[in-house]
Amino acid sequence: MAHLCRKDMGKNMKEKLTVKNHFRLVIPARSQNEAFARTAVSAFASQVDPTVEEINDIKAAVSEAVTNCIVHAYSNDDAIGTIEIVSRIMSDNSVYIRIKDKGCGIADIKQAKTPLFTTCAEGERAGLGFAVMESFMDKLTVHSGIGRGTTITMSKRLTER
Amino acid sequence: MVEIVNTGERVTAGIQGDIDHHTASGIRAEIDAVLENSTPRILILDFGGVKFMDSSGIGLILGRMRVLQGFGGRLFIKNVTGHVEKIVKLAGLSGLVLK
Numbered sequence: 001m002a003h004l005c006r007k008d009m010g011k012n013m014k015e016k017l018t019v020k021n022h023f024r025l026v027i028p029a030r031s032q033n034e035a036f037a038r039t040a041v042s043a044f045a046s047q048v049d050p051t052v053e054e055i056n057d058i059k060a061a062v063s064e065a066v067t068n069c070i071v072h073a074y075s076n077d078d079a080i081g082t083i084e085i086v087s088r089i090m091s092d093n094s095v096y097i098r099i100k101d102k103g104c105g106i107a108d109i110k111q112a113k114t115p116l117f118t119t120c121a122e123g124e125r126a127g128l129g130f131a132v133m134e135s136f137m138d139k140l141t142v143h144s145g146i147g148r149g150t151t152i153t154m155s156k157r158l159t160e161r
Numbered sequence: 162m163v164e165i166v167n168t169g170e171r172v173t174a175g176i177q178g179d180i181d182h183h184t185a186s187g188i189r190a191e192i193d194a195v196l197e198n199s200t201p202r203i204l205i206l207d208f209g210g211v212k213f214m215d216s217s218g219i220g221l222i223l224g225r226m227r228v229l230q231g232f233g234g235r236l237f238i239k240n241v242t243g244h245v246e247k248i249v250k251l252a253g254l255s256g257l258v259l260k
Contacts, residue, residue: 031183038181038213056213056244063215067182123182124189124224128216128252135251 015091021047022088028080029070029101038062041087045095050158057136058095058156064129065099065152071120073103073150094138094157101151106144113142163191164210172201177210180218189221193228200232205259209240218245219252 023044027033038059045058066083074081081103088096106112113134118127134140137154144150164175174192178184196204204225208214226236237259241249249255 031181034181034183035179053244053247056247059213060215060244060248063181063213067215067217071182124185124217124220126216126219126223126252128219131251132216132248136247 017094018091020089020091022086025085027083027085029074029083029103030080031067031070033083034063034066034070037066037083037085041085041095041097044087045089045158048089048093048095048158049161050095051161054156054158058097061133061136061154061156062097062099064132065097065154068129068150068152069099069101069103071123071125072106073101076104090155092157093160094155096155097153099152100149102149105146105148106142106150107146109142109144163188165191165195167195167199167201169199170201171203171205172196172199173205173207175207175210179212180214180221182215182217185217185221189224192225196225196228196234200234202234204229204234204236206236206238207240208238208242208245211245214245214248216248216252218248219254222249222252222254222257 025040027037041062042055042059045055069083081101084100086098090096111117113130115131116127118125133154137156140154142150142152162177164177166173172195176188180188206222206225222238229236236257238249238257239259241258
């Protein structure tokens with residue numbers, strides 16, 4: 001019985017994921033680049049033949065992450081910082097996206113993720129950036145440290161058609 | 162870009178194109194200029210011409226509600242479909258949709 005179980009487990013073991021395609025983009029943290037960043041990632045993800053809804057989900061998530069870099073990460077800096085975007089198409093039809101800044105970092109990630117919470121008094125920010133990323137993507141992780149910048153990684157498995 | 166129809170009592174603002182953090186400030190300025198002059202009873206934000214929106218669109222809606230509260234006006238939204246509807250639902254603002 002135990003032997004059979006092991007055999008079944010072997011059959012069901014996930015195949016190791018491989019990277020089918022990837023790109024890396026480094027852009028200045030200027031608001032003009034919000035549209036460019038989401039369009040670049042969505043054009044790249046289009047290779048996997050996503051639905052219109054999936055493409056819009058990815059666009060919105062990227063837009064939120066990049067906007068956070070522009071509005072929050074470098075808000076105290078005089079010079080314009082940079083945003084690095086890495087995206088990969090994986091062998092299981094998922095799209096991986098990493099968005100990284102070298103800005104001020106997030107003091108309390110849990111608080112930052114709370115819907116409607118914002119540190120921005122001006123500019124009418126809704127405080128929904130992380131809520132959009134979390135609900136529109138399958139996975140979201142946030143790594144951040146004060147003065148050490150923030151790295152967001154997210155992924156979404158696209159439906160096979 | 163915003164197409165404004167103003168009857169005095171009611172202002173309809175037809176927003177065109179993408180709404181993100183970059184474009185929101187221009188859209189906001191166009192609408193607020195009309196609100197300041199007309200102080201309408203009702204403002205309708207028409208999303209029919211919006212191709213893409215992120216949470217900046219929610220900030221735009223909440224901000225205009227605040228402006229209208231200053232003189233007792235009410236805000237509604239219309240032509241909220243597909244992707245825009247998803248963001249509006251996430252923000253819990255479906256109750257503003259004009260039926």
